[in-house]
Amino acid sequence: MKESSDHTSISEWINSIENGQIRSLSRAITLLESTRTEDTHRAGNLLKESLARLSATERAPTIRIGISGPPGVGKSSYIESLGMHLLSLGHRVCVLAIDPSSQLSGGSILGDKTRMKRLSTQPNTFIRPSPSQQILGGVTHATQSIMSLCELAGYSIILIETVGIGQSEGAVADMVDCFVLLNQPGSGDELQGIKRGVLEFADVLLVNKMDGMTKSLAQQTLQSLRSTSQLINHSLKNYQVPTLGVSSTQDIGITESWQAVTKFLEQAVAEGFFEHKRKLQQEHWFQKLSEYYWLHYLQAARHTSSFRNALIKEIQSGKKNVIEAAQEFSRSLFNKE
Ligand SMILES: Nc1nc2c(ncn2[C@@H]2O[C@H](COP(=O)(O)OP(=O)(O)OP(=O)(O)O)[C@@H](O)[C@H]2O)c(=O)[nH]1
Ligand SMILES: [Mg+2]
Missing domain, CATH: 3.40.50.300 (P-loop containing nucleotide triphosphate hydrolases)
Structure with a gap:
């Protein structure tokens, strides 16, 4: 229910951007620029639908x-x-x-x-x-x-x-x-x-x-x-x-x-060359976005992981060096169920 009402409001939001409402555009940019974790999902939805809309029209x-x-x-x-x-x-x-x-x-x-x-x-x-x-x-x-x-x-x-x-x-x-x-x-x-x-x-x-x-x-x-x-x-x-x-x-x-x-x-x-550069732009964007999502993932893990805290203690007490610990921590993120 929440998803579908969110979807409707995002569609309306995108309509008003398409209709040239400057305030809607500004609000959307502010959302994309937001560093708050709770905004990331909504920003992603807004962007996804905007891109779908862009590619649907000549x-x-x-x-x-x-x-x-x-x-x-x-x-x-x-x-x-x-x-x-x-x-x-x-x-x-x-x-x-x-x-x-x-x-x-x-x-x-x-x-x-x-x-x-x-x-x-x-x-x-x-x-x-x-x-x-x-x-x-x-x-x-x-x-x-x-x-x-x-x-x-x-x-x-x-x-x-x-x-x-x-x-x-x-x-x-x-x-x-x-x-x-x-x-x-x-x-x-x-x-x-x-x-x-x-x-x-x-x-x-x-x-x-x-x-x-x-x-x-x-x-x-x-x-x-x-x-x-x-x-x-x-x-x-x-x-x-x-x-x-x-x-x-x-x-x-x-x-x-x-x-x-x-x-x-x-x-x-x-x-x-123009077409070639546009393709490179997409590749670059994909790379940057992936890094962004990955960083988010890492930050979320940082807040919750007791494993991470245990590793820090091991570094501080000299049981493990920083490289070993960072590699172990990164691997643990990949291997999560
Ligand atoms: N004489 C002269 N002065 C200029 C010209 N263009 C800019 N200026 C002056 O140069 C100074 C800097 O101009 P800006 O347009 O703010 O330069 P900018 O490169 O955007 O500066 P930042 O964003 O701070 O890096 C201002 O005092 C302008 O008035 C020009 O064509 N002729
Ligand atoms: Mg300037």
């Missing part, structure tokens, strides 16, 4: 674009400017922010709505700041689930802001159809510091702040970045990564940057 795929770059480079400002341009083209735009460092800082440093003043007041726009709490199992599996809900809500483009801190670009690149990397105007020496590995994730490279006092430095950076980018061996055959200058605050080069993104997407679709 719709053009929502395009997922990752916008990354170092802190303060102007990611939020660029998203504001690009978002306004996309609205003018008739798109419905969703902005998500993920903060790979939130597990360390415990706080949200991204998704600052005040940096997106124009965009945040527009209809056909949904902006979701990064979760302020640590999500069990990391943020990435939740972000992919949230993207599906936004797809259900009919957004045609999802822009994901993430701060670039080395390895995090790879995680984001695995979730999106196109990865845009923003660069700071800086000296040639600083440019040397940009890891080749990070550049290799980029489908489009931008140098921001091509205006005012920073314009000439930005132009120099653009020159050196152009020569570096020629060396990038992109996974899409015969693709030269476009490298452009923009000013997010002055709305300069925004249209051209979007043209570069669409050109990349067109070539990616034509060569089957």
Whole structure:
């Protein structure tokens, strides 16, 4: 009885998300982000039904674009400017922010709505700041689930802001159809510091702040970045990564940057690379979700297992070493009746 009434309310909930009710979408995202064990089951049901609904209807795929770059480079400002341009083209735009460092800082440093003043007041726009709490199992599996809900809500483009801190670009690149990397105007020496590995994730490279006092430095950076980018061996055959200058605050080069993104997407679709990346996204999502459920399982076991407490005592009294005990504990989880 409980299951069936839960099912009905979830169906209604999904209907209202599909009908564009922003509050329903926000509530669903909050549920997916919840770290409470009692919410996990309901979140799983909501997601399951949403995915069934998505695959039952024919719709053009929502395009997922990752916008990354170092802190303060102007990611939020660029998203504001690009978002306004996309609205003018008739798109419905969703902005998500993920903060790979939130597990360390415990706080949200991204998704600052005040940096997106124009965009945040527009209809056909949904902006979701990064979760302020640590999500069990990391943020990435939740972000992919949230993207599906936004797809259900009919957004045609999802822009994901993430701060670039080395390895995090790879995680984001695995979730999106196109990865845009923003660069700071800086000296040639600083440019040397940009890891080749990070550049290799980029489908489009931008140098921001091509205006005012920073314009000439930005132009120099653009020159050196152009020569570096020629060396990038992109996974899409015969693709030269476009490298452009923009000013997010002055709305300069925004249209051209979007043209570069669409050109990349067109070539990616034509060569089957888009489809290939979508499959990789699913594989990555499956992996992250499995880790998430496994962690849940482990946490539940941690609360109940007297065997675990006995093992800890054995470690503390020097009867067993940590490795032996951890292996024994993990095996016991598999072997449970
Ligand atoms: N001159 C100039 N300043 C810019 C431009 N874009 C952003 N800024 C400024 O750079 C600062 C940082 O901009 P944000 O858009 O918040 O940068 P961000 O990369 O989102 O920052 P975090 O989310 O904190 O990593 C702000 O003071 C912006 O006004 C630009 O095109 N030109
Ligand atoms: Mg920002």
